[in-house]
Amino acid sequence: MLKQYSFEETAVQTFDDKTSLAMKTENMQVFYGENHAMFDANLAFPKNQITALIGASGSGKSTYLRSLNRMNDGIATVTGKIWYHGVNINEPGVNIYEIRRHIGMVFQRPNPFAKSIRENIVYALRANGLKKKAELEERIEQSLKGAALWDEVKDNLDKSALSLSGGQQQRLCIARSIAMAPDVLLLDEPCSALDPISTVKVEETLLELQKKYTIIIVTHNMQQASRISSQCAFFHLGHIMEYAPTGTMFSNPQIPVTQDYIAGSFG
Numbered sequence: 001m002l003k004q005y006s007f008e009e010t011a012v013q014t015f016d017d018k019t020s021l022a023m024k025t026e027n028m029q030v031f032y033g034e035n036h037a038m039f040d041a042n043l044a045f046p047k048n049q050i051t052a053l054i055g056a057s058g059s060g061k062s063t064y065l066r067s068l069n070r071m072n073d074g075i076a077t078v079t080g081k082i083w084y085h086g087v088n089i090n091e092p093g094v095n096i097y098e099i100r101r102h103i104g105m106v107f108q109r110p111n112p113f114a115k116s117i118r119e120n121i122v123y124a125l126r127a128n129g130l131k132k133k134a135e136l137e138e139r140i141e142q143s144l145k146g147a148a149l150w151d152e153v154k155d156n157l158d159k160s161a162l163s164l165s166g167g168q169q170q171r172l173c174i175a176r177s178i179a180m181a182p183d184v185l186l187l188d189e190p191c192s193a194l195d196p197i198s199t200v201k202v203e204e205t206l207l208e209l210q211k212k213y214t215i216i217i218v219t220h221n222m223q224q225a226s227r228i229s230s231q232c233a234f235f236h237l238g239h240i241m242e243y244a245p246t247g248t249m250f251s252n253p254q255i256p257v258t259q260d261y262i263a264g265s266f267g
């Protein structure tokens with residue numbers, strides 16, 4: 001049976017005014033009907049860094065992540081504040097399509113469109129009014145380079161995206177997101193369907209991308225969190241229990257529930 005832990009005992013770091021933040025949540029709560037899935041979530045994300053969200057299955061990591069760019073609209077009720085560039089984007093009047101252009105998302109399973117590699121990149125760009133061929137070609141090259149896929153596909157841009165390996169498809173999905181020039185990239189276990197070599201490639205890509213983007217990643221893989229993230233948030237049963245620099249989280253967790261999780265006692 002799962003040990004009971006006090007939700008009163010938390011260790012959540014905050015940042016001083018000198019830290020440049022990409023976004024933050026304040027008392028965010030999420031309800032799926034009667035199910036209260038996220039309690040008072042207060043987290044801030046430093047710009048141009050990778051933050052990992054870790055915790056056991058069902059602890060609320062994806063729920064939290066999806067709320068950040070309003071992907072839970074119509075699925076769950078989200079209350080509290082989600083601050084992005086000084087605006088609370090958890091308000092009814094906010095244009096969610098605009099928000100998602102700035103806060104992009106990559107899902108667990110690679111989900112390229114059943115179209116060519118080129119079309120996967122330009123589809124949303126065209127829909128957003130970018131028409132000039134030269135500009136589109138430039139964006140294709142830049143985003144595929146950004147996702148470390150260019151060298152592997154540059155001679156086959158008209159090939160079906162579905163003919164790529166899983167790891168290449170996931171990097172194409174990352175390229176598709178960054179083609180929209182987002183500011184924040186949300187990734188929900190992007191490597192869980194990938195082999196170890198593809199996983200390394202995606203991790204290397206993310207480490208490079210943090211120079212331009214703020215990255216928030218859900219991962220089950222603690223080695224992955226320790227390899228790539230600057231700070232880590234530990235979720236337990238819908239509560240954020242600990243938030244700390246990744247090195248500290250893994251070497252010196254502050255509270256019993258995190259200590260037990262890191263030691264592998266549950267999850």
Ligand SMILES: Nc1ncnc2c1ncn2[C@@H]1O[C@H](COP(=O)(O)OP(=O)(O)OP(=O)(O)O)[C@@H](O)[C@H]1O
Nearest residue numbers: 032035037055056057058059060061062063064075
């Ligand atoms: N679409 C949904 N409708 C109803 N309940 C949901 C939905 N998505 C998640 N939940 C519930 O919210 C809680 C948190 O789930 P969530 O998927 O956010 O956890 P998680 O930590 O991401 O888990 P995993 O690591 O298994 O993906 C669970 O109780 C889950 O059953």
